[in-house]
Amino acid sequence: MSKELSNTIKLKAKELGFSLSGICRAEAMINEGEKLKSWIGKGYNAGMKWFERTIDHRIDPSMVLEGVKSILIFGLNYYQDIQRNNSVTYPKVSKYALGKDYHKVMNEKLTGMSLFLKSIVPDIKVLCYSDTGPLMEKVLAQKSGLGWIGKNTNLINRREGSFFFLGCILTDLELVYDKTESDHCGSCSRCIDACPTNAIVEPYVLDSNKCISYLTIEYRGDELPKELNNKFDGWIFGCDICQDVCPWNRFSKQTSEPAFIYSPEFEINPEELSKLTEDEFKEKFQYSPIKRAKHKGLMRNLKFVSRD
Numbered sequence: 001m002s003k004e005l006s007n008t009i010k011l012k013a014k015e016l017g018f019s020l021s022g023i024c025r026a027e028a029m030i031n032e033g034e035k036l037k038s039w040i041g042k043g044y045n046a047g048m049k050w051f052e053r054t055i056d057h058r059i060d061p062s063m064v065l066e067g068v069k070s071i072l073i074f075g076l077n078y079y080q081d082i083q084r085n086n087s088v089t090y091p092k093v094s095k096y097a098l099g100k101d102y103h104k105v106m107n108e109k110l111t112g113m114s115l116f117l118k119s120i121v122p123d124i125k126v127l128c129y130s131d132t133g134p135l136m137e138k139v140l141a142q143k144s145g146l147g148w149i150g151k152n153t154n155l156i157n158r159r160e161g162s163f164f165f166l167g168c169i170l171t172d173l174e175l176v177y178d179k180t181e182s183d184h185c186g187s188c189s190r191c192i193d194a195c196p197t198n199a200i201v202e203p204y205v206l207d208s209n210k211c212i213s214y215l216t217i218e219y220r221g222d223e224l225p226k227e228l229n230n231k232f233d234g235w236i237f238g239c240d241i242c243q244d245v246c247p248w249n250r251f252s253k254q255t256s257e258p259a260f261i262y263s264p265e266f267e268i269n270p271e272e273l274s275k276l277t278e279d280e281f282k283e284k285f286q287y288s289p290i291k292r293a294k295h296k297g298l299m300r301n302l303k304f305v306s307r308d
Helices: 002-016 030-041 055-059 102-120 137-143 190-194 212-217 247-251 270-274 278-284 289-306
Strands: 020-025 070-077 126-129 164-171 200-202 235-237
Touching (some): 002 020, 002 102, 030 055, 102 126, 102 164, 212 235, 212 289, 235 289, 278 289
Antiparallel strands (some): 020 070
């Protein structure tokens, strides 16, 4: 039953539009937890204090769902081959934010999978998360065979590259587990060399205090760090540099998810953007991940790159 159900889950994942799927055993991740504690201890989580508050849950999935035995991990491709304006002052947005907010898209697919599982085994426990739960998603994804955590700290898949979202389902089902993926970065250091703010302080270690993605999305300060002047290369929401230079992303394929395709309604025009009122911002980006930065943050970011 476990083997048959595990195979059925992966077939259903394809039907739902997931590009990757894997299963790992739910167990405490002691070694990975020590690395996480060290990362937090050095202050590399910057203003993301939720890592500190939920560290025990991230290490031990049984604290997230009592009786959990298996964790299903799914990847959802968002890659688009787009032509950017290469000016260092022209506002750029990460590929993941070109279309609609992925949380809703991913949650709908995870809910579909959960209902499918319950239709087969009605009395099981299931709990879904899409980048919102106290889990080490990338660690779990590597344990599920979806890829490895690269030197830029993104999950990389040999066939898909790294432009995909992760979603998880915790369950008390006993299933067949996939083999942990090994590291395939080798001696490559392109991501480290390309980062304009030197945020990748050493292979596999990211200092969020210097990361353009963190600073343009999560950081709530009134001003961006002055020492990073002329180093944002036009990015006002997220940053794709360390992924764009990764050799494994030559295998990236155009997303088949309609919600992620670039939408003119979210077009970034610097002149129009700078004149947006807060209400206009909320209306324009209500279905976009860009709303995460808030009006104040996006105006701050735009001003910062405009003077580069």
